[in-house]
Amino acid sequence: MNADILPYLPLAACFFHLIEEFAWPGGFGRWYAEYRPEIAKSLTVGFLVRINAGMVAVAIWIAWRGPTTAGYLSAWVVLAAILMSNAFFHLRAVWIMRRYSPGVVTGTLLYLPLYFVGVPVLVSHGMATTTQVVFSTALGLCYPLWSLTNHRRRARAS
Numbered sequence: 001m002n003a004d005i006l007p008y009l010p011l012a013a014c015f016f017h018l019i020e021e022f023a024w025p026g027g028f029g030r031w032y033a034e035y036r037p038e039i040a041k042s043l044t045v046g047f048l049v050r051i052n053a054g055m056v057a058v059a060i061w062i063a064w065r066g067p068t069t070a071g072y073l074s075a076w077v078v079l080a081a082i083l084m085s086n087a088f089f090h091l092r093a094v095w096i097m098r099r100y101s102p103g104v105v106t107g108t109l110l111y112l113p114l115y116f117v118g119v120p121v122l123v124s125h126g127m128a129t130t131t132q133v134v135f136s137t138a139l140g141l142c143y144p145l146w147s148l149t150n151h152r153r154r155a156r157a158s
Contacts, residue, residue, distance in 0.1 A: 003125045006118055007066040010079050011059035013110040017086075018052060021103040028102040035093050035101070042154035051147075055082075073128045074136045077119060081140025083107075084115035089144060 021028035029048055033040035062076055087107035094101050119137075122128040 003067075003121055003127060006076065006121065007072070008063045009114055009118060010076065010083065011056070011063045013083060013106070013114050014056055014059045016110060017083075017103055017106040018056075020106045022048075026102060031102050035097060036151070039148075039151035039155040041158040042151040047154070055079075067127065073122060073132060077122070077128065077133055077136035078140040080111075080115040080118055081137040082143045083111040085141055085144045087111035 020026075029043055029045070033043050058075065058079055062072065062079065065072060067073070086103070090101045090104035090107040094104050119128070119133055123130060123133060
């Protein structure tokens with residue numbers, strides 16, 4: 001993989017993933033409420049728009065600023081780790097529910113290779129150290145825990 005295309009890959013992957021979740025075939029919000037009924041009250045359209053807009057904004061910043069920006073590599077790995085965890089979320093949900101999860105296809109085909117191919121490219125090109133990767137990945141993998149905790153808090157409050 002050419003390291004020059006890395007800044008653009010998270011944005012492209014997010015774009016296709018959001019299409020699968022919300023446009024074609026869509027239905028992610030309804031599906032997620034069935035998967036986690038205890039937090040269904042937290043899954044408002046506004047919340048889904050805000051959280052995904054934030055993800056896209058970070059992906060746009062990474063693509064726009066690219067590897068010349070301080071923090072680019074860490075931001076890239078953090079986002080790639082969040083997306084990787086999202087793919088595993090979808091795969092786990094498919095396993096548990098025994099049915100399609102909107103987002104599982106793009107999560108598996110785009111998010112997993114983004115992390116598992118992209119990170120070694122960064123390291124092999126000397127763009128990131130193993131220490132940077134470990135800390136950035138750990139930070140990114142905190143997102144699912146934060147997200148579930150936040151949903152539970154929001155569901156209790158509503």
